[in-house]
Amino acid sequence: MPLCDYTTSQLDVLEAESIHIMREVVAEFERPCLLFSGGKDSIVMLRIAEKAFWPAPIPFPLMHVDTGHNFPEVIDFRDRRVAELGARLIVASVQDSIDAGRVVEETGRRASRNRLQTVTLLDAIEEHEFDAVFGGARRDEEKARAKERVFSFRDEFGQWDPKNQRPELWNLYNPHPQGRAHPRLPAVQLDRARRVGLHPAGEPRAPVDLLRAHPQGVRARRHAARRLPVRQPR
Secondary structure, three states: OOOOOOOOOHHHHHHHHHHHHHHHHHHHOOOEEEEOOOOHHHHHHHHHHHHHHOOOOOOOOEEEEEOOOOOHHHHHHHHHHHHHHOOOEEEEEHHHHHHOOOOOOOOOOOOOOOOOHHHHHHHHHHHHOOOEEEOOOOOOOOHHHHHOOOEEOEOOOOOEOHHHOOOOOOOOOOOOOOEEEOOOOOOOHHHHHHHHHOOOOOOOOOOOHHHHOOOOOEEEEOOEEEEEEOOOOO
8 A cells, every 4th residue: 555645845834824824814803805916926815815715705805005007917817816706806096095185196217106005005994994904925025024923013003013013932823903914924935936836737827927028018127116118139
C-alpha cells in the first residue's frame, strides 16, 4: 500500500492561515468589507474570501476606492469577477470627493490621486458603517509594516497607532472596531506572484498582460496612478 504524502506547500499554508483569519473577522464583526480594485493583491484576497465561505456566497460587500485613473481592462476584470461571484460591489470615487471639496487634486508633473484615496475611504467606511476592512498588506512592502499586526488598530480619525497594539501570540488576535484586517500579512511579494500566476489551472488569474505591455504603449508605474508614454522599439 503506497504511503500518502501529507506535506503542504508554503502557499497552501499561507492560504489556510488567511482563510482562518478571514473567518475570525466575520465571526467577530457585524459589518466587514473587503477592498477590491482588480489589482494583484486584491485578486488574491477575493479568491481567499471565495474559498473561505464556499459554497455560501461571500458574506460581506466588496469596496473599490476608484481614483478614476485605472486601465479599462482592470475595471472590466473587476466587474467580471464580481458578477461571477454574485457579490455586492461598492465604488467610492475619488473624483466625487474632489467635486465635493473634500480633497484638492494635486497638480504638476508628479501629481497623483493615490494619497487622496484615504479621505474617500474613510468617508465610505462612515457612510456604510463598516466596522472592519480587509486589506491586502504584506510585511515586505515597507519598513513600517514590520510593526503591523493582523488586526491593525485605527483611531477615530482613521490613523494607525502602532504603539497601541498588543502582541498576537499563538494565533490569538485582538479585534478592534474600525480596524483593518490583514490576512496576507505574513506573505511576501514572491508568494503573491506565485499565487496569481503559477497556481494550478482553474484558479482566477490577474490580467497579467497589463503588467508587461499594453497595445496603447503605456506603462503602469507603482507609485503613481497616472499613465506615462513608453518609447516603442525601432
